[in-house]
Each structure stands twice: as structure tokens, then as C-alpha cells.
Amino acid sequence: MNKVAFLTTIFPVREDFLIDFFDSLSKQTYNKFDVLVVNDGFKNFINVKKKYQNLSITELTYSDTPAKNREYGINYCIEQNYDFLIFGDIDDYFSENRVEECIKFLKLYDVVVNDLSLFNENSIYEKKYISNRINHKSIINKEFIENKNIFGFSNSAVKIKNLEKQLFDNQLVAVDWYFFKQLLQNGFSAIFINTTLSFYRQYSDNIVGLSNNNGEYPLWWERRKKLS
Numbered sequence: 001m002n003k004v005a006f007l008t009t010i011f012p013v014r015e016d017f018l019i020d021f022f023d024s025l026s027k028q029t030y031n032k033f034d035v036l037v038v039n040d041g042f043k044n045f046i047n048v049k050k051k052y053q054n055l056s057i058t059e060l061t062y063s064d065t066p067a068k069n070r071e072y073g074i075n076y077c078i079e080q081n082y083d084f085l086i087f088g089d090i091d092d093y094f095s096e097n098r099v100e101e102c103i104k105f106l107k108l109y110d111v112v113v114n115d116l117s118l119f120n121e122n123s124i125y126e127k128k129y130i131s132n133r134i135n136h137k138s139i140i141n142k143e144f145i146e147n148k149n150i151f152g153f154s155n156s157a158v159k160i161k162n163l164e165k166q167l168f169d170n171q172l173v174a175v176d177w178y179f180f181k182q183l184l185q186n187g188f189s190a191i192f193i194n195t196t197l198s199f200y201r202q203y204s205d206n207i208v209g210l211s212n213n214n215g216e217y218p219l220w221w222e223r224r225k226k227l228s
Helices: 015-026 045-051 066-079 098-106 175-185
Strands: 004-010 034-039 056-061 084-087 111-119 124-126 156-159 190-201
Touching: 004 015, 004 066, 004 098, 015 045, 015 190, 034 066, 045 056, 056 066, 066 175, 084 098, 098 111, 098 156, 098 190, 111 175, 156 175, 175 190
Parallel strands: 004 034, 004 084, 034 056, 111 190
Antiparallel strands: 084 156, 111 124, 111 156
């Protein structure tokens, strides 16, 4: 078993989304990692595993709310004694150096959040979106995350040492905000980097994607109200 886990959840989704996701993982500059897939209702996943035999893929069959699916995957990684946990959404894809860069910075910090480029079926229309707000190697503290959040389950990674098993409310919507907020409040160190990217897909079925507000695209998780 490798010491790095790349965790995602899968549900009935378009095949081209899967190709983008797994193609990007198969091209990583650092390849000693396991791909852990919490499968909530995607049929014939065995065919995906056959197509990407160069990847170490483990399918975890589990079906619950999105919050509980995330909880199950995170706790599985803790139980398996991985050192590092990298998150990625099944409908996104990633720079070829994402795993390598996350590991490099996780050796120094507890949490790493990387930049996003936004794309749709036509093209990438916003490059390094978060860098418009934050500089590379900025330290993210608990005060920052009180009323806004750049941590998503497609652009973040965490050191598993000192990470306790999670228990999410089954109806929790902003799971990423809640999860990373708790980590920062518990003293975990976090850094933002833009030397690698997650490509964040925008499409009609992405109910927690971006919305166009007078020509601007605020991230869905930026809120004004404090989350308890």
C-alpha cells in the first residue's frame, strides 16, 4: 500500500467526466498513491478500473448522503494509516503535478489548498481564480475561514497525522467548509499554493458550482453568514 491516498466520491455521472478525472491522475508526475473511490450508485465501475490499470484504485461501495459519503471515505483513510490525503471531485481534473506539489507542502503544513481554474464545455474561462484574491504561499488562519472559504473537496489536501475520525451531520451541505473550519480551529496549519491547479467544472447539474452575478463568478462556498 502507498502512503498517499487520493479520495473521491462517485455517483451516476457522464463518462467523459470520468475520463478527464482518471486521465489526469494517470499522468501525475508522482505516481505512488492509491485512488480511493466511494461509490454511491455508479454502475459497472469495474470497467473503469480495467481501463486505468496503471492506477491503484480501491472501490468502496457506500451509499448515503453526500456528507456521510465524505465521512466514510475520510475515516477509511485514517483507519488505513495513510500519511497524506488528497481530495478530488469526480467531475473535475488536475494538473499533472498536483500530487507532487501537495506532498511537498504537506511535509511542512497540515493542510494545503491549491488554486482553481474554471471551465465549462467550451473552454477554460478563468485561470488561477483564487490567486485574484490571495498570494501564493499565503497562510490561511481560522479567522479567514469564519466568513469565507477557499477549501473545497477538489482543491485541498491534509496530513492525516493528528486527524481524528469525522462525524458529519447527515444533512450537512457545506461539508468542506465545516471540515476545514474545524481543523483550523483545532490548530492545524494551512497554506495556499498556486503552483498546481484543480480544474473546476461548471455545468447545469453542478448544483454547488458557480453562479454568474453581474458578470462575476463568486465561489459557491463564499458566504457572509458564519457557519456554526
